[in-house]
Amino acid sequence: MTKDLWSLTGVVVVAVVTFLLGFVGSRRANTTPDFLVARRAVPSTRNAAAISGEYLSAASFLGVAGLVLKDGIDALWYPIGFTAGYLALMLFVAAPLRRSGAYTLPDFAEARLGSAGLRHVCTFFVVCIGVLYLVPQLQSAGLTLNTITGLPAWLGGAVVTAIVVINVLGGGMRAITLVQAFQYWGKLFAIAAPTFILFTVFLAGPNTGAQRIDDGGLLRFTKDITFTTSEPVRVQVPEGMNLEVDGVVNGTAVDGMVLWNKGLYTLGAETTLSVRAGTAVPVVDGAPNTNESWLKPQQNGLSGLFETYSLIFATFLGTMGLPHVLVRFYTNPDGTAARRTALHVLYLLGLFYIFPTVLGVVSRQFLPQLLVTGKTDAAVLMLPNTMMPNLGGQILGAIVAAGAFAAFLSTSSGLVVSVAGVVSTDILPGKVRDFRWATVLTGAVAIGLALVLPRGDASLTVAMSFALAASTFCPMLVLGIWWRGLTWVGAVCGLVAGGGLVILSQITTVISSYTGHWAPSVASQPALVTVPVAFITMIVVSKGTSRRRPDDVSQILLRLHAPDPLGFIRDRDVARFGSVEERARLDAKHRGAGPYRPLA
Known part of the structure; x- marks a missing residue:
């Protein structure tokens, strides 16, 4: 709490x-x-x-x-x-x-x-x-x-x-x-x-909560642990393991101790797994299952x-x-x-x-x-x-x-x-x-x-x-x-x-x-x-x-690439949404700067 x-x-x-x-x-x-x-x-x-x-x-x-x-x-x-x-x-x-x-x-x-x-x-x-x-x-x-x-x-x-x-x-x-x-x-x-x-x-260190990696590169749980899936997930089991399951595995309801062989298993949402210390850690399908990989x-x-x-x-x-x-x-x-x-x-x-x-x-x-x-x-x-x-x-x-x-x-x-x-x-x-x-x-x-x-x-x-x-x-x-x-x-x-x-x-x-x-x-x-x-x-x-191709493409590209001090920038938000005074200032500032395509 x-x-x-x-x-x-x-x-x-x-x-x-x-x-x-x-x-x-x-x-x-x-x-x-x-x-x-x-x-x-x-x-x-x-x-x-x-x-x-x-x-x-x-x-x-x-x-x-x-x-x-x-x-x-x-x-x-x-x-x-x-x-x-x-x-x-x-x-x-x-x-x-x-x-x-x-x-x-x-x-x-x-x-x-x-x-x-x-x-x-x-x-x-x-x-x-x-x-x-x-x-x-x-x-x-x-x-x-x-x-x-x-x-x-x-x-x-x-x-x-x-x-x-x-x-x-x-x-x-x-x-x-x-x-x-x-x-x-x-x-x-x-x-x-x-x-x-x-x-x-x-x-x-020492980190008592850290998991152990064996000689084969597999992660292993160092203590008994229980956890629950929040969504359906497919996992790879790297080796045979005993565990307690309460939920849905491969579309079948399971409640109790089970033996999983090496392979793929599909777990339903809200499936609870209780795993013993020393068990190899399964991983979601597609993820590397050894430390080396x-x-x-x-x-x-x-x-x-x-x-x-x-x-x-x-x-x-x-x-x-x-x-x-x-x-x-x-x-x-x-x-x-x-x-x-x-x-x-x-x-x-x-x-x-x-x-x-x-x-x-x-x-x-x-x-x-x-x-x-x-x-x-x-x-x-x-x-x-x-x-x-x-x-x-x-x-x-x-x-x-x-x-x-x-x-x-x-x-x-x-x-x-x-x-x-x-x-x-x-x-x-x-x-x-x-x-x-x-x-x-x-x-x-x-x-x-x-x-x-x-x-x-x-x-x-x-x-x-x-x-x-x-x-x-x-x-x-x-x-x-x-x-x-x-x-x-x-x-x-x-x-x-x-x-x-x-x-x-x-x-x-x-x-x-x-x-x-x-x-x-x-x-x-x-x-x-x-x-x-x-x-x-x-x-x-x-x-x-x-x-x-637009007829005024040269003027448009000039506006995009000309150095800023030349003053070719024309803010279209002002041209469309600005007040009368803002539009007048914009026109005065850029009068003679070249053609400008207004918004429709």
């Missing part, structure tokens, strides 16, 4: 601070540009912290450690890809995107290629990516609350949704900028402090190699296509500040990812039961109390829980703002009240899907969002910024081809998970196929429809 009280206190403190910071940030938010791009006035250092706070989601705070625990060295590609993507974004996208003067990705597409139809297609994919990314945040919030207190999982997602919607309703981008910047530093402390303390405890990369042959390179494509290229990340670069004053922001983000993320990686390694020794239940995302939450079953462990656990909720809140805030901004400006008239209605609708859809859809590893679900972004907006942005030959027809065909294949693979993977896991690896990690398909489709179709 004391442990629950400490953890609940940490969560409540984060929730209250988030609400108060959102209130402070929203006091002067009263126009559409305030809600969409925070008046383009966010300094690069604060924006970098805000982007990092928004980007470090459930996949980063919980999922990375869980994947390292389960998959070993192969899982390191996740933090590497999540961070390295900002290098490509800084080099190829950040500054030209800001100079375009757009305020959403669909707006950039129309500004560059002059097609309202393309804008609608982009709107569809922004909503898909945003919702696909938002669902695991809410599900992980439920997992966190359930793990630390035993309260129903749906409550965590509902709390996060309520706080985020209230903050975004108050001031949109302006309200959440201060929240996200503060939450980056809060999350860094919440992951760094426990890592230093727990790793010191681990090195100091856990430490060596590429143990699955050609399919494993394909998945790794596909993951690299998805994370490295997907970053520059994530709507909730790109919308933050619109808030910089100019292109130079946007590029400087991306540089700051690189070292902020690189610093953060050291810590969940270390916790994942340590968790393998202390939380082997998670390898059986598949609930590896809970490793960071459970490790403090497992290694330090005293008041110190309870306090560290509360700090970690608070950091996890900060991750859900900051990422969910950015996702809701990006989706609501697109819905309000492309589907609704675009006024402040439309933004607020879109915020409520986005939150309602996201929490509904989070409650209905099965929960998977947060990093794996988020990686699918990256694959969708890499296969749609990444090629459109790279070609639209650096190739004058792109046409709106080519862009639409590429978006539909790349995005459609990713969505089809996601549907295939979900169906396969319920019908025998028959889907090939390309379905779970499709980016290595879908990204080249999208690029090639855009190029080939654009060459075949070269007459659809």
Whole structure:
């Protein structure tokens, strides 16, 4: 009960601070540009912290450690890809995107290629990516609350949704900028402090709770242990074992002592296992079951190699296509500040990812039961109390829980703002009240899907969002910024081809998970196929429809690449939503700067 009280206190403190910071940030938010791009006035250092706070989601705070625990060295590609993507974004996208003067990705597409139809297609994919990314945040919030207190999982997602919607309703981008910047530093402390303390405890030894690794590399339980699966899971049993089971195994109800031979077993939800000391630890299907294979990369042959390179494509290229990340670069004053922001983000993320990686390694020794239940995302939450079953462990656990909720809140805030901004400006008239209605609708859809859809590893679900972004907006942005030959027809065909294949693979993977896991690896990690398909489709179709190229493409590209002091930037949010005085100032400032395509 004391442990629950400490953890609940940490969560409540984060929730209250988030609400108060959102209130402070929203006091002067009263126009559409305030809600969409925070008046383009966010300094690069604060924006970098805000982007990092928004980007470090459930996949980063919980999922990375869980994947390292389960998959070993192969899982390191996740933090590497999540961070390295900002290098490509800084080099190829950040500054030209800001100079375009757009305020959403669909707006950039129309500004560059002059097609309202393309804008609608982009709107569809922004909503898909945003919702696909938002669902695991809410599900992980439920997992966190359930793990630390035993309260129903749906409550965590509902709390996060309520706080985020209230903050975004108050001031949109302006309200959440201060929240996200503060939450980056809060999350860094919440992951760094426990890592230093727990790793010191681990090195100091002796660690009576650590599991033993035998001469064959198998993990073995050092004491009798009882644990329960929360969801259906398939496990590999590395050798024969006796255990007590109460639940469903391979579709049959079991209650009592059983003998399991080496092989695969399917466990139903709420199945309780009681295992004796000295028993080899089973692992979820597909994970390495020996320490040697856990430490060596590429143990699955050609399919494993394909998945790794596909993951690299998805994370490295997907970053520059994530709507909730790109919308933050619109808030910089100019292109130079946007590029400087991306540089700051690189070292902020690189610093953060050291810590969940270390916790994942340590968790393998202390939380082997998670390898059986598949609930590896809970490793960071459970490790403090497992290694330090005293008041110190309870306090560290509360700090970690608070950091996890900060991750859900900051990422969910950015996702809701990006989706609501697109819905309000492309589907609704675009006024402040439309933004607020879109915020409520986005939150309602996201929490509904989070409650209905099965929960998977947060990093794996988020990686699918990256694959969708890499296969749609990444090629459109790279070609639209650096190739004058792109046409709106080519862009639409590429978006539909790349995005459609990713969505089809996601549907295939979900169906396969319920019908025998028959889907090939390309379905779970499709980016290595879908990204080249999208690029090639855009190029080939654009060459075949070269007459659809915008007449003023040279002036548009000049605006994207000209140095900022030349003053070619024209902010389209002011042109569409600004007051009469703001529009007059914009026209006077840029009179004679060349043709400018107004919004329809």
